[in-house]
Amino acid sequence: MDFCNGNSGGGEKKHQKGNVLRDFILAYKTLGIVFGGLVTSPLYVYPSMNLESPKEEDYLGIYSIMFWTLTLIGVVKYVCIALNADDHGEGGTFALYSLLCRHTNIGILPAKGVNFEEDRSLSNHSLITEKPSKLGKMLERSMTARRLLLFIAMLGMCMLIGDGILTPAISVLSAVDGLRGPFPSVSKSTVEALSAAILIILFLLQKFGTSRVSFLFSPIMASWTFTTPIIGIYSIFRYYPGIFKSLSPYYIVHFFLRNGRKGWQLLAGTVLCITGAEAMFADLGHFNKRSIQMAFIFSIYPSLVLTYAGQTAYLIKNLDEHSDGFYKFVPGPVYWPMFIIATLAAIVASQSLISATFSVIKQSVVMDYFPRVKVVHTSQNKEGEVYSPETNYVLMILCVAVILVFGDGKDIGNAFGVVVILVMFITTILLSLVMIIIWRTPLVFAGLYFFSFSILEGAYVSAVFTKFLEGGWLPFAVSIILASVMFGWYYGREKKIEFEMTNKITLESLAVFLSRPEIRRVPGLCFFYSNIQDGLTPILGHYIKNMRSLHKVTIFTTFRYLMVARVAPDERILIRKLGLDGVYGCTIQYGYADSLNPEGDDFVTQVVNSLRTHIEKNSDLQSPPSVKDEVSQLEEANSVGVVHVRGKTRFHTGKETSWFDRILLGFYEFLHSNCRSALPAMGIPLQQRMEIGMLYTA
Known part of the structure; x- marks a missing residue:
């Protein structure tokens, strides 16, 4: 009596557990789907920064910030901790909220018809602790806290949808902008029009599903992931062999002491180096934890570290060329092959976020958080492969509008930074609650996690808010509209249930x-x-x-x-x-x-x-x-x-x-x-x- 494919999702992961070779092959496949936004970040990180007369010490400090951000947030937070907080194989803020709702009676949506005590008996539920924690009891008693938690979860979903609008725009625009290097006569409007055309074609192809072209994703992203660090190594030896001395936190301290308020504001650009880390967690339902960890640790992380090191080494010897920090550091003989690979990688990155947006909308509709839209399964073998026509065309219009209205990649980068760090901050809050309520982590360690990442991500949040008027307002506008739709729908459904129960x-x-x-x-x-x-x-x-x-x-x-x-x-x-x-x-x-x-x-x-x-x-x-x-x-x-x-x-x-x-x-x-x-x-x-x-x- 199963209406869906019983071999998808969690069942597949159980079958693959312990098979290192299969995990390695699956890790290769994840390159094309999970890390799209993350691996294309070298295209737009440096161009998104508003650097004025930078010096060698500035670049060393910026690289040190990016390295430790990638290490602490990417490796420690997501790979080592967050990936363990799955809900039967599913990840993301919604899965964290689901875990909390199932282990404590904090759900406030009667329209879902959930009987908390009865739900505990379902066989596919996690082990429920016998005695609720003190924090769990407090949440159960406070309706204000429960509503705040629901709002946080909704905001996380809205921000992820905003990510689906901004990632295609900034990735494709940054890649196509490479035409202006060899051809200075190519105007900015031409780049914008070509980027918009590529995205329109990409959105029009969504109805056919990703299965028909997904076999190309991994080779494209593998080519990008393995060629950019090679160029990075070349640039390191040619321009600045001592670049890795900047791994010392001394350069971060010196950077902020030297630049003060301006250095703090530059965090709004450096945060883009970790774009896509949340998608790595949210896409956990498509792959098993081990494959994602292997792909990140052995491929994505070293690739990004070496690529950013190479870019920084080049910029130290060419201080004022940061406005095109990626293409300028690419050697002339391989410029056009890298342009092609970069453009294809940007398209794959866009596809990964578009697909993730479809999945989020589908989950919201199924849970009755969102008005019903058409959801089509484009693959008989992959349950997570869905397509929503209404969502697709709204995303297409918004992506093209972002490119044409905010043609400057810096403004899009400011908006992108807001989405990236707020979703991560929401994950930190929810994951801290999971650690205390479900995992029963000692308060010392849970507090250490929460305060460490709250301070780190809080610094980024404060920095991106300084760019609110320079494009940062866009994701808030989108999120407010989406949250209004979700809340209006929820309120109406709740009132209906209230009348029916009475x-x-x-x-x-x-x-x-x-x-x-x-x-x-x-x-x-x-x-x-x-x-x-x-x-x-x-x-x-x-x-x-x-x-x-x-x-x-x-x-x-x-x-x-x-x-x-x-x-x-x-x-x-x-x-x-x-x-x-x-x-x-x-x-x-x-x-x-x-x-x-x-x-x-x-x-x-x-x-x-x-x-x-x-x-x-x-x-x-x-x-x-x-x-x-x-x-x-x-x-x-x-x-x-x-x-x-x-x-x-x-x-x-x-x-x-x-x-x-x-x-x-x-x-x-x-x-x-x-x-x-x-x-x-x-x-x-x-x-x-x-x-x-x-x-x-x-």
């Missing part, structure tokens, strides 16, 4: 309804969809009063999205008898990384088979003839015809409704009327669908 139909009330002489039981099988499990939706009473009938076999169906990555196949469809003839309850459970793509008859067949199995398994509670009659009634109803009934509700706002509710519920109604219906997303034929309208009082 006015729900109990089984006793349903029995009274069905006992009335004017109510008939008509032939056929009916799937009646509801958002609540403890009781029945009030739309049912509205339906029976007006239709004066109910199908002989009626299955009240609830889709239950759990705060877990994936639900085991044998726990996917839960059937229960409701004590009335021909009336059953069905709960279909999904995690945020599961594929919600049952289709029409296949969906009906799986539920009917589950119901038949449930009836036969509980035959000891009934006489054999009764079981046979019940199964016969089910098969007869299925053969007569199937109808899927869902409510189409709207809020009625009167004079007594507060202005706050009028605004938010009006916004929700706008979103709801323009989003996709839940049933077509399941592939249910049009002729089998029925919608029952009802007004809810706000």
